[in-house]
Amino acid sequence: MAGPLPIGEPAPSDGSLPNQVAIDASSRTLHAYLHIPFCRVRCGYCDFNTYTATELDGVSQSTFAQTLIGEIALSARVVSDAGLPKRKLASVFFGGGTPTQLPASDLVAILSALRDAFDFAPGAEITTEANPDNVDVDYLQQLVGGGFNRISFGMQSAVPEVLATLERSHQPANVPSAVTAAKEVGLATSVDLIYGAPGETLEQWRESIEAALSYGTDHISAYSLIVEEGTKLARQIKSGELAEPDEDLQADKYELADQLFAAAGLNWYEVSNWSRNSATASAHNVAYWASQDWWGYGPGAHSHFGGVRWWNAKHPAAYASKVAANESPALGREILSDQTRLEERVLLEIRMSQGLSIDLVKQLNADHAKLISTFIADELIDARAAIGGHLVLTLKGRLLADSLVRQILA
Ligand SMILES: C[S@@+](CC[C@H](N)C(=O)[O-])C[C@H]1O[C@@H](n2cnc3c(N)ncnc32)[C@H](O)[C@@H]1O
Ligand code: SF4
Known part of the structure; x- marks a missing residue:
């Protein structure tokens, strides 16, 4: 969740939704996003709503799962009071931040609270994002035991110099071992790549693509690097320490990625996403792009139900104090x-x-x-x-x- 929150009308403190959310609701599917706002270190390019231990100041990671479970209880009440039809969750996505900063038992407890509140539709896609550095077979097995069936790793690049420019903490070799471990325990897998780090050549980008393809994942996302205002990367570019990404080279990189992914049997289904077939496309992201209904849990998370959009308090401390007071953590909303x-x-x-x-x-x-x-x-x-x-x-x-x-x- 990059940048400041939008400006809208204040959201009601009990979280109640306007009547219009119920119109045609049975023609839309229901989804859940859970925002875990913790990272071990902040990457130089990233302006997501995430915090390292030293930035958290008074917020405890160990009670965060309980706070999210509090919002899940509130959402079940709000959805039932709004006269919405009973719908099971078609997908769940844990994003961040780095969800795998939390113990696997926390992620499983949150998922279990969602199951109790809404239940899961048959074949529901349950994904977590992960940093390749902080998962092992035991961790992944606990996730599978708790109901997860998909994992998306932040790989970004296979080239050490590029990872260093991006200030990524992970070792390149940790990505294939994490993907292999995930496959072993039966998770569907995806990796995220970024192209356009300052100084990255077309050949280095080819190396990253080929490495990602060699891991045999079902899905790859490839994002053009966005230089976000206020990040360390933006400051380094402004001061001339690093070069600005070149637009023509970015286009060449996109074309190369599309060509190599397609040759390996991964076809585009969204501008930045490629999958082996429609069954391995990210059902959760497809739901966003098709304007379905989703509840976004956690600090700064956005929700959307039938043309009504709302967003939560951005800082984990502000978010947690609302939930603790049994109030909706929603700060503002917009009726489109x-x-x-x-x-x-x-x-x-x-x-x-x-x-x-x-x-x-x-x-x-x-x-x-x-x-x-x-x-x-x-x-x-x-x-x-x-x-x-x-x-x-x-x-x-x-x-x-x-x-x-x-x-x-x-
Ligand atoms: C929440 S992170 C994924 C999980 C974990 N935090 C990690 O980075 O390994 C989501 C993805 O957003 C992408 N991303 C973040 N900031 C970006 C930026 N400024 N430009 C392009 N992609 C970005 C990265 O590819 C990253 O993997
Ligand atoms: S680990 Fe992921 S969420 Fe955290 S700072 Fe890096 S890119 Fe952003």
Whole structure:
């Protein structure tokens, strides 16, 4: 959860939701995100809402699981009082921060509280993010015993110099051993990569891609490095100590990744995500992109139910004191207009390989016919899919997705 929280109206202290969340709710699936805001050290590029032990000042990691369980109890009450239909959780995602900073028994206890409150739909995807440094077979076995079935490791790069520039603490060799251990205990696996660290060459990026592919994971995410305001990396670039990422080189890196992933049988299903098949795509992330309902638990977490969005107090201490007082930790909320909901759908759905419905473009842009033909002529979208009513990005289009969105919403 990068940057400051949005500005909205204050959220009610009992957490109650407006009636509109119940409209059409049975056509939407239910999901849970749990934010674990702890890291052993902070990586120089990261501005997520996460804290190292020295930054925590009065917040105890050992009571955090109980606090999250308190919010889970509140959510069960709020969901039932809002007149929502009974829905089981279709996916659960522990993110951060580094969820695996907590003992496995804490993650299992939190998951068990969610199961008691909502139950899990058959085949529910239960994922945790992990730093390759702090898991071993015993830890992973406890997760599987508690119901986890997927793990996503922050790998970022296989090249020691690049990891050093990113200020990553893990040893490159820990990634394959962590992935192997995860597979051994039966977890589906994913790794995250970052391309564009200052000084990273195309050859170094190829090395990272090939290493990631050699681990045989079911899924890979590859993110273009974002230089976030206020991070150490941003300061190093500003002072000239490190070079700014080069846009053309970033595009070459994206193309190389797509080509090597596809050759290895991993196909894109979202601009930054590749999977072996639709069953190994991240069901949880797909739910975000399809504007389903999710409750985000933990400090700074965002939730969304049927066009109502709310967000929790950002600091773990402020969050914990609300939950301890039996109050909702939500700080603000926003009730999205129909127009904003349509615009958000464009932003999210255009990034998916299944594409954006051209009907949606028609609703938002009077000049849609001309726009679509220009996109086809410029080879930004697939002509055959467009005839079938879907706007599906080509490789060139994926590199320019934001510009297409701006033109559609102009
Ligand atoms: C919460 S972390 C994953 C788990 C664990 N904290 C770790 O880093 O190993 C989520 C992912 O966000 C990505 N990320 C974080 N900051 C980023 C940035 N500034 N630019 C691009 N990707 C970023 C990284 O790939 C990271 O793996
Ligand atoms: S370990 Fe992950 S969440 Fe923590 S600072 Fe690094 S990238 Fe951010």
